[in-house]
Amino acid sequence: MNRSITSGVVSVVSAKLVVLVVTTLSTPLLYRFLGASAFGEYAFLLSVFAIYMIFVSSGITDGVRKFLAEDRGEANWSEHVVGFYFRLAVLLAAVGALVLVLATRFGLVARAFGAELAPYFYVLAVLVISAQFRDYARKTLMGFGLERYSEPLKILDKLGFVAIAIPLTYAGVGVVGALAGHLVASLLVTVAGLALVHRRISLSCVFSRPPNRFPRRKMLTFNSLNIALVFLLMSLYHIDIVMLQRFSESSAVGNYRAALTLAEFLWFVPLAIQTVFVHSTSELWSQNRHREISKLASRTTRYTFLLTAVMAVGLAALADVAVPIYFGEEAVPAIEPLLLLLPGALGFALARPILAVSQGNGALRYPILATGSAAVINVVLNVALIPRYGMHGAAVATSVGYGSMFVFHCWTARLVGFDPLADARLGRVALATAFAAVPIVALSTAIANPWVALALVPPIGFVVFLGFALLVGALDPAEPFEVLASFPDPIGTKADAIHRRLEGVGRDGSARDWVQSLLVLAGLSLLVSGLALGVLGPDLQYVLS
Structure with a gap:
């Protein structure tokens, strides 16, 4: 892959930041429109669906991006990988949806989760198919190193969900409205994602048969082991929700x-x-x-x-x-x-x-x-x-x-x-965290107005923590700028220049000692200010409120 790992992380982080903002704004609305009980049912259904999709999707998505990324010189390797996993995705999606419909039709779902939740599983059966190809398309693009395309699709997925789910739940449609948001959004991403994959490699490759030396057994073994891994991983996410639904x-x-x-x-x-x-x-x-x-x-x-x-x-x-x-x-x-x-x-x-x-x-x-x-x-x-x-x-x-x-x-x-x-440097990071916690907690306690606290504590707390991290050696002064140097210009160029200057300071012993002394004084002042806030907090609350 002719790209840096950092650029891939930056693409993913940028998209996740947008998704985080949208999620941050939409989740409390969804909670309020559904109410605590219906929101609990919705969370339970998504947990069950996520566990079920492990067996339908996880081997496909992780397999296609892993094997596409491998540096192999075999002829038409990418075409064979894309076609192999597309055919497998079709088969597993069809079987997965059919099993869910039959389990609901013959009462297995009602006996396991309650009759009131059973009708939702028909919607989930349709979502199995759309979610399968949504994830296949995105992970195929990632396997090609095209995070600049795969990550905007994640934003499209979230925006599509919000555009459908929020109005429907506000109108009183309830859990079905929220699930409909997921269904419509995944269909949009599927269409756009497969179109982007087709621009890179023609999807006609799904009809071509790979040669006998194609490592089908290795891929299927990886898929099986990956399903086991993802199942265990997802159980950590969802077993508490599923069990809590039964006992609370x-x-x-x-x-x-x-x-x-x-x-x-x-x-x-x-x-x-x-x-x-x-x-x-x-x-x-x-x-x-x-x-x-x-x-x-x-x-x-x-x-x-x-x-x-x-x-x-x-x-x-x-x-x-x-x-x-x-x-x-x-x-x-x-x-x-x-x-x-x-x-x-x-x-x-x-x-x-x-x-x-x-x-x-x-x-x-x-x-x-x-x-x-x-x-x-x-x-x-x-x-x-x-x-x-x-x-x-x-x-x-x-x-x-x-x-x-x-x-x-x-x-x-x-x-x-x-x-x-x-x-x-686990010990140093833990030490920096312990030192920084004192002024951060003290400041949040001293501020009575909740909106002022939300506005002031995060940025001040970050600066305080960064100071302690540099003080104890958990972070070298040049390292943040080394990371930022990989960002697009103008950030990258400016950060690289600062990084080079700081590396020069680090090689100068006297300069380094001066910087460390300054950091020690700053750290002591932060600790003292944190303790002072803890003692004077009640008196400061009136001022800060």
Whole structure:
């Protein structure tokens, strides 16, 4: 692939930022228009659908982008891969939709989930087909390294959903209206995505038969193992929702889903990195560039820890302010589950890029072992805690399951052949997080006006955290500009110039000592100001409100 991994990440992050903004604006509207109970039913249906689609789609989507990205010199390799996975996608989509219709028609769905939810599964059966080709088209474009096309399709998917679902739910159509939004949006993306794929490679290749040496068995083996991996991974996302629906009221499921929605904001950048790393590192593995893979993985782990740690601290500090404003007063019970979910969500964020690098290797036995161990812990704890503690028990169980992912995947990464902790500096990042938490929490406590808190705490908290990260050595002064140098101009050129100057400062011992002394003074002043805010908070509340 004639592109940098960074450019792929930038494309994905840019699209995810737009999707995040749209989701941030639309989710509270959906929650209000449906109500807590109907929103809980909707969240439950999407969880069941996501688990079901693992067996229909996951082997297709990850397989096509992995094998398209491999650096092979075989004739018509791309055409054969695209055609092979398209035919497989048609077969699995047809079978998946038919099974869902028959299960609903003969009462299996009603016995498993309740008669009131059964009619929705006819809509889900149609969604199986449209979602299959939506994801196939997007992941095929990613396999070609065309994130500049695949990611705008994700934006189209989200905008299409909002344009249909919000008016229908506002009009009182309910859960069917929300599901109709997903159906229409996925159809739009399918048409646009397949048209873009056809521009790169003619879809007539679906009718051509690949040669006997085409590695069908290897692909099908990867698909089977990937289905197992994704099933275990998705169980971490959805088993709590499914179990909570059986042991609690729908309103509790809705509030718990609201807490999960906020906790999953921590995965914004890690998800983008994971999306790109599967096919990008596949190329590195095919060239046996193990040292470069370890360097990439460990630095990514450190950057992910830095970014998600400050987000977690800020979200925890503002939880009692953000939840009522975002979802409404009805969602206040979601605050405590959110706080319980944050530590695990942070651990899961760290595990995502590591998992993607392991997937790029293609040897999925060890990632399956790691994810399976975390999934077992998650299921056992959910079974033990949900019946007694409800959504609080689900939050604790899920947080532990999420957090264990990082531990298990660090262990199996070395078995795969790379070290994700070589330059992770976990201790220094944790120290910077602990130092920064004092002024961030103190500031959020001191500000009585919720809107002022939401406006001031995030930017000030980020600057405070960045200062402590530089102070303790979790981040080198030149590194942020090294990342920004890969951005398009004019950002890239200016950042590269700053990066070169800072590298010169780093090689100058006296200059480096001066910078470190300045950072120490800044860090001490931030700690003192944080403690002062904690003590003087009640007096400052009047001023800041």
